[in-house]
Amino acid sequence: MEELRDKNGLTESEYLAAYHPGDYENPSVAVDMVIFTAMEKESHNYRKLPEKELCVLLIKRGGHPFLGKWALPGGFVEPSETTEQAAQRELKEETGIDNIYLEQLYTFSEPGRDPRTWVMSCSYIALVDSKKLNVSAGDDADRAEWFSLKFEESLVSENEDDSGFEKTIEYTITLSGKSETIKSVVTRTIKRSDKGSQDRYIIKDRGGLAFDHAVIIINAVVRLRGKVEYTDIALNLVPEYFTLTELQQVYEVILGKELIKAPFRRKYSYLAEPTDDVTKDAGHRPSKLFRRKWK
Amino acid sequence: MEELRDKNGLTESEYLAAYHPGDYENPSVAVDMVIFTAMEKESHNYRKLPEKELCVLLIKRGGHPFLGKWALPGGFVEPSETTEQAAQRELKEETGIDNIYLEQLYTFSEPGRDPRTWVMSCSYIALVDSKKLNVSAGDDADRAEWFSLKFEESLVSENEDDSGFEKTIEYTITLSGKSETIKSVVTRTIKRSDKGSQDRYIIKDRGGLAFDHAVIIINAVVRLRGKVEYTDIALNLVPEYFTLTELQQVYEVILGKELIKAPFRRKYSYLAEPTDDVTKDAGHRPSKLFRRKWK
DNA sequence: CTAATAGTGTCTTTAAGACATTATGAA
DNA sequence: TTCATAATGTCTTAAAGACACTATTAG
Numbered sequence: 001m002e003e004l005r006d007k008n009g010l011t012e013s014e015y016l017a018a019y020h021p022g023d024y025e026n027p028s029v030a031v032d033m034v035i036f037t038a039m040e041k042e043s044h045n046y047r048k049l050p051e052k053e054l055c056v057l058l059i060k061r062g063g064h065p066f067l068g069k070w071a072l073p074g075g076f077v078e079p080s081e082t083t084e085q086a087a088q089r090e091l092k093e094e095t096g097i098d099n100i101y102l103e104q105l106y107t108f109s110e111p112g113r114d115p116r117t118w119v120m121s122c123s124y125i126a127l128v129d130s131k132k133l134n135v136s137a138g139d140d141a142d143r144a145e146w147f148s149l150k151f152e153e154s155l156v157s158e159n160e161d162d163s164g165f166e167k168t169i170e171y172t173i174t175l176s177g178k179s180e181t182i183k184s185v186v187t188r189t190i191k192r193s194d195k196g197s198q199d200r201y202i203i204k205d206r207g208g209l210a211f212d213h214a215v216i217i218i219n220a221v222v223r224l225r226g227k228v229e230y231t232d233i234a235l236n237l238v239p240e241y242f243t244l245t246e247l248q249q250v251y252e253v254i255l256g257k258e259l260i261k262a263p264f265r266r267k268y269s270y271l272a273e274p275t276d277d278v279t280k281d282a283g284h285r286p287s288k289l290f291r292r293k294w295k
Numbered sequence: 296m297e298e299l300r301d302k303n304g305l306t307e308s309e310y311l312a313a314y315h316p317g318d319y320e321n322p323s324v325a326v327d328m329v330i331f332t333a334m335e336k337e338s339h340n341y342r343k344l345p346e347k348e349l350c351v352l353l354i355k356r357g358g359h360p361f362l363g364k365w366a367l368p369g370g371f372v373e374p375s376e377t378t379e380q381a382a383q384r385e386l387k388e389e390t391g392i393d394n395i396y397l398e399q400l401y402t403f404s405e406p407g408r409d410p411r412t413w414v415m416s417c418s419y420i421a422l423v424d425s426k427k428l429n430v431s432a433g434d435d436a437d438r439a440e441w442f443s444l445k446f447e448e449s450l451v452s453e454n455e456d457d458s459g460f461e462k463t464i465e466y467t468i469t470l471s472g473k474s475e476t477i478k479s480v481v482t483r484t485i486k487r488s489d490k491g492s493q494d495r496y497i498i499k500d501r502g503g504l505a506f507d508h509a510v511i512i513i514n515a516v517v518r519l520r521g522k523v524e525y526t527d528i529a530l531n532l533v534p535e536y537f538t539l540t541e542l543q544q545v546y547e548v549i550l551g552k553e554l555i556k557a558p559f560r561r562k563y564s565y566l567a568e569p570t571d572d573v574t575k576d577a578g579h580r581p582s583k584l585f586r587r588k589w590k
Numbered sequence: 591c592t593a594a595t596a597g598t599g600t601c602t603t604t605a606a607g608a609c610a611t612t613a614t615g616a617a
Numbered sequence: 618t619t620c621a622t623a624a625t626g627t628c629t630t631a632a633a634g635a636c637a638c639t640a641t642t643a644g
Binding site for chain 4: 047049243244245261262283284287288
């Protein structure tokens with residue numbers, strides 16, 4: 001098998017040996033993570049089951065830009081690793097969290113998204129069982145905090161004609177932590193026509209969030225809501241042993257609406273297998289404990 | 296409102312004015328596009344409807360690395376644009392195609408994926424109506440060619456225990472163009488357990504494809520197959536006026552299986568609105584023409 | 591008339607939504 | 618015994634799968 005030579009008469013290995021990167025400008029590539037967990041609010045009535053809420057981990061910025069605002073955990077990718085490995089490494093370094101469900105979300109590349117320089121963000125969704133949390137271990141632990149997430153979506157406008165349509169949605173996310181509550185407003189305009197498609201996010205009110213992280217969080221919630229209904233992704237937010245009611249609560253906080261018990265169980269209980277154990281010391285009938293079925 | 300100062304006593308604007316990027320190594324970021332179209336094979340029997348096939352545009356490499364192999368159209372992102380704008384620009388420059396459906400697919404970042412240097416690929420799916428095609432206009436037109444795509448998937452192994460599961464799938468893609476037929480084999484190993492999740496692609500036989508483009512194409516097909524059933528994405532592959540049978544054929548080439556007519560129409564005809572026109576000169580009953588409903 | 595597709599009817603099966611009923615344990 | 622949740626039954630409605638039947642054109 002003879003080696004191909006290019007127009008300069010070089011074989012591939014000769015070409016590679018002589019290759020040196022040109023002087024093109026390259027972006028920094030960061031990974032940013034939207035780490036979700038489903039946490040229990042404590043309950044006063046001993047008979048009542050605790051409610052769950054969807055929480056996101058944020059880290060307070062200790063330097064410019066966006067000093068004092070809250071940002072998603074993340075960091076820069078190194079040449080020897082994939083973005084996913086970078087996400088895993090940062091997760092471990094910053095928060096002490098390990099062994100976690102990770103899924104690439106989207107790469108954000110708006111040139112002005114970082115005021116310092118050209119930085120793209122390859123974002124990830126991470127899901128973690130709140131019982132396993134031990135954020136105190138990481139470097140940034142003192143600046144890290146879980147925020148409960150309220151997600152609202154409203155249709156601002158919708159126009160349609162023969163050749164396409166355009167619609168604008170306004171998202172409001174409210175993040176409540178121990179020390180403060182922050183709120184961001186983002187509009188999303190979707191245009192679709194025979195001239196192509198466009199989907200653009202504009203930050204109306206950044207609130208207490210740094211960079212374009214409100215947009216990233218919104219994308220993450222939309223993805224999570226979409227996937228929860230046709231995958232087993234929700235099981236990453238539940239402890240090893242759980243009741244079907246707990247699982248239903250996880251679905252409810254993700255979807256932001258109540259579900260009816262019987263059809264929920266019919267639809268999703270195949271994801272879990274029963275154990276011989278039951279909950280104890282509840283002020284009512286004990287509930288069977290289930291484990292994840294890996295299918 | 297007083298300005299925050301960081302530990303060096305600088306305000307944000309002072310910090311930004313003094314900021315200069317460090318000497319960290321940055322990757323090149325390319326965009327690569329999987330451009331799909333649904334093309335008609337010509338038919339011999341005047342009464343028979345032409346069959347459709349799913350095609351992908353490839354460009355023959357004119358230099359190292361992978362000289363002579365086929366690659367996805369793409370190029371490097373410039374600092375003044377988003378990855379999506381880069382994709383649009385490259386599409387126009389390389390192929391003359393404009394006004395097209397574009398959707399970000401995934402960012403591939405395996406350090407060794409480009410033998411020259413550190414290059415990440417932010418990949419896109421593009422969908423275009425084959426009647427609108429005019430690839431002859433672009434710079435690379437003489438090296439560009441449409442390949443029909445055959446996509447096969449088989450389960451190689453599946454293991455499961457109490458704490459998780461692991462399964463391996465083998466994908467074979469066969470691309471047939473005018474001049475040649477190329478075939479690539481890729482295995483995908485999915486591991487999911489309480490110790491996290493992993494999804495890894497290994498190129499078993501690169502065949503005539505350059506870089507990791509076989510992996511990108513496989514991801515694109517999987518995405519397309521997933522989205523076709525619950526979105527109106529397929530309508531981007533059909534001309535302005537089309538019959539429901541044509542639309543069904545598009546679904547069939549994407550899904551790689553035959554569908555039954557009546558339930559197909561019940562499920563998807565809401566995506567289209569009838570016109571007063573019908574097909575002419577078919578050797579059989581004329582068919583009503585529909586237009587896309589933008590809903 | 592014939593070949594081939596267009597378009598619709600209908601039967602079966604499955605699943606979702608909604609709500610009601612019964613079961614059970616701690617205080 | 619009571620409160621609150623567990624667990625399941627059932628009625629209704631909607632949709633998917635499968636197939637059959639009728640309609641319509643060019644040649």
